[in-house]
Amino acid sequence: MKISQIKSPKSIFTKTAISVVALTAFLFLPASAKIKLAASIPDLASIAAYVGGDEVEVFSISKANSNPHFVEVLPSYMIKVSRVAVFLKAGLALDQWADAIIEGSRNQNIQVVDCSAGVDVLEKPTGKVDASLGDVHPQGNPHYWLDPANGLIIAENVRAALDKADPAHAALFDGNAKRFTEEYAKRIANWKNKMAPLNGSAIITYHSSWVYFAHAFGLKIVGYVEPFPGIPPTAKHLQELVEKIKTEKAGMLIQEPYYAGSDPDFLNRQTGIKVFRLTPACESTGADGYFKHFDDMIGALTGVVTGGAKP
Amino acid sequence: MFTIFKINHRVFSRSISTVRGLRAALLFSTGLPLLLFPVSAGVTNPDLSAIGQVMGGYTDSAGSKNSQDPTLRLGEAEIVLDAYLNPYLKGWFTLTGGEDGIGVEEAYTSVVKGLPWGLGLKAGKHRLDFGKVNPSHPHAYAFIDPPRSLTSLLPGGSDGFNETGLQVSDLLPTPGDWASTVSAEVIEGKQFHPGQDYTSLGWTARWANDFLIGDIGALETGLSGASGQDAGRDADPAYLYGGDVKAKFYLPGASQLTAQAEAIYKRGHLSDSLPTDLRADNRFGWLASVDYRYHTQFNGGALYEQWNRLGDAEKTDRAFRVFAGYAVLEESTLLRVAYERLLEEDRAGVNSVSMQLLFSMGPHKAHQF
Structure with a gap:
């Protein structure tokens, strides 16, 4: 071997250093110029994916099968949020944990959007609100995305945020928001048509997640498995519920998957009420996730299961 | 108003x-x-929370004045106030009251926005960022009492390593779900030399890394260091080195499994009154625990720890605990019980049972679901 072929330690060090710097630069450089968004719940992320189209990258912090009231604030969420331009909050005190994530991200330029702005909020408490009422949200029931009409308001809030974040693509976002409205108009008639046989039906729900859904599709919530929001049932309350189910002839009980199934199963055994375990949030954060969630829920409730939700 | x-x-x-x-x-x-x-x-007004606790206990330790007598007392109560001071700063006060009187456990302000490069600043008295267990308030411990290995090795003992300091931290620009935070803090250093009247600043530093394990869990790792004078202003400083790891897995039905471990090595000094060759206080300790939470309301787990004894580092003491908790209705009220078997080398084993009823009001809960 020629002496000139023997690499000096200095040369090896220089090449290694260049490689490390290049690799580091590759890792930290933005992969694309897409607008990055974070959302508290999958439904907001899905609507953002629809309105933003190919110009956005969006992720949801809570998942379809996790309780959106309680999300553990992890540094990994903070680092992800440190890179986004827009954070979509559900608001109405549902996702108070999001504030700690946003704060911890130290993101100076983040645009925080309260997607509940403009929503006609149901169950706004009157008088003194304290823990004697359970986990009542002082500004009203926060599960508003479960009325598809409120999806239009969320889409409008997202469109305005995207226009501000990326004015160059405002025309695309405006067009997609318009298409979202048209898609809603096409689907709502079909959904209402399918739900028509259940119009006025008495139902029980575990938590008060389904108030907007019931309002949109004419279901009548006559009782909750929880005696107060966020408070697990007592034996006495369950016994009272058995009587109520019988008197009100309630035929369906909707339960969120993150609550224990033993109490709904007890009610099923006592009264024959049919238990539906439905996620109040959509499974996919893709552009079709929000609409498909209603397809699945309505399919399950009307006996035509299309996947995802299971009775 | x-x-x-x-x-x-x-x-x-x-x-x-x-x-x-x-x-x-x-x-x-x-x-x-x-x-x-x-x-x-x-x-x-600031957010205002209060946390109270009723404590019960039983021990057969011959050294305890309540040996073999059940005890019941009101444990330390906390009042927590926190609020934005302005758009860039937040303030936090934790006031405690108990049998030892009223004290300020924490009082600090932190910059939450406005600093460049992901920097953060925190100034005031707070539980220092050393390891995973120490920064948490004791009411958040599933195993009720602070681990003996930490109280033996860390300054502050059972009150926690908790001092006035000025901290700078940075959230590094890491890719993907990897969050990497480095922090360094100048501290008062008083807990390194309790009961002595000189002043000498100390420091702590920590590098914490956090990763998401897909949608099923999270992994946290950390390295910590600290230093301060424990044997007079002019003596060599004492050093503490720590490593920790915590893995959490999210299971169906809002259940969780958490496993964590922490190790500490101390290189310090004992009292000046001892002969020079007996002054070294070089000790090691570690702990490991698992905690399974079922459907948010129930949890149970175990903790094992061992550490070199203060004043006789050749001896290794050990303790094993099992614990269980029940959230009565929801997160504001929590009942915990723990059994501990303390095995000190060359001494008789000690059995202890602890009970804790935590209750809280306001946004700062006794524990988080």
Whole structure:
């Protein structure tokens, strides 16, 4: 071997250093110029994916099968949020944990959007609100995305945020928001048509997640498995519920998957009420996730299961 | 009160000159006390929370004055106040009250936005960022009492490593779900030399890395270091080195499994009154625990720890605990029980049972679901 072929330690060090710097630069450089968004719940992320189209990258912090009231604030969420331009909050005190994530991200330029702005909020408490009422949200029931009409308001809030974040693509976002409205108009008639046989039906729900859904599709919530929001049932309350189910002839009980199934199963055994375990949030954060969630829920409730939700 | 502040704010924010003119006129007409008028008082009150605890216990330790007698007492109560001071700063106070009187456990302010490069600043008294267990408030411990290995090795003992400091931290620009935070803090250093009247600053530093394990869990790792004078101002400083790891797995039905471990090595000094060759306090300790939480309301787990004994580092003491908790209805009320078997080398084993009933009001809960 020629002496000139023997690499000096200095040369090896220089090449290694260049490689490390290049690799580091590759890792930290933005992969694309897409607008990055974070959302508290999958439904907001899905609507953002629809309105933003190919110009956005969006992720949801809570998942379809996790309780959106309680999300553990992890540094990994903070680092992800440190890179986004827009954070979509559900608001109405549902996702108070999001504030700690946003704060911890130290993101100076983040645009925080309260997607509940403009929503006609149901169950706004009157008088003194304290823990004697359970986990009542002082500004009203926060599960508003479960009325598809409120999806239009969320889409409008997202469109305005995207226009501000990326004015160059405002025309695309405006067009997609318009298409979202048209898609809603096409689907709502079909959904209402399918739900028509259940119009006025008495139902029980575990938590008060389904108030907007019931309002949109004419279901009548006559009782909750929880005696107060966020408070697990007592034996006495369950016994009272058995009587109520019988008197009100309630035929369906909707339960969120993150609550224990033993109490709904007890009610099923006592009264024959049919238990539906439905996620109040959509499974996919893709552009079709929000609409498909209603397809699945309505399919399950009307006996035509299309996947995802299971009775 | 809220309305009064709003009116004051509106009146006095019209213009500075109007305010000054009005205050001058009022001062001349009514006297000095109006100088105290709250020109720029905040318009909202801070979040206010209170946490109380009823503690019960039983031990067969011959060294305890309550040996083989069940005890019941009101444990340390906490009042927590926190709020934004302005758009860039937050403030936090934790006041404690118990059999030892009333104290300020924490009082600090932190910059939450406005600094470049992901920097953060924190100033004041707080539980220091050393390891995973120490920064948490004891009421959050599933195993009730602080681990013996930590109280033996860390300054502050059972009160926790908790000092006044000035901390700088940075959230590094890492890719993907990897969050990497480095922090360094100058501290008062008083807990390194309790009962001595000299002052000597110390420091702590930590590098924490956090990863998401897909949608099923999270992994946290950390390396910590600290230093301070424990044997006089002019002696060599004491050093603490720590490593920790915590894995959490999210299971169906809002259940969770958490496993964590922490190790600490201390290189310090014992009392100046000892002969030089007996002064070294070089000790090691570690702990490991698992905690399974079922459907948010129930949890149970175990903790094992061992550490070199203070004053006799050749000896290794060990303790094993099993614990269980039940959230009564929801997160504001929590009942915990723990059994501990303490095995000190060359001493008889000690059995202890602890009970804790935690109750909280306000946004800062006894524990988080």
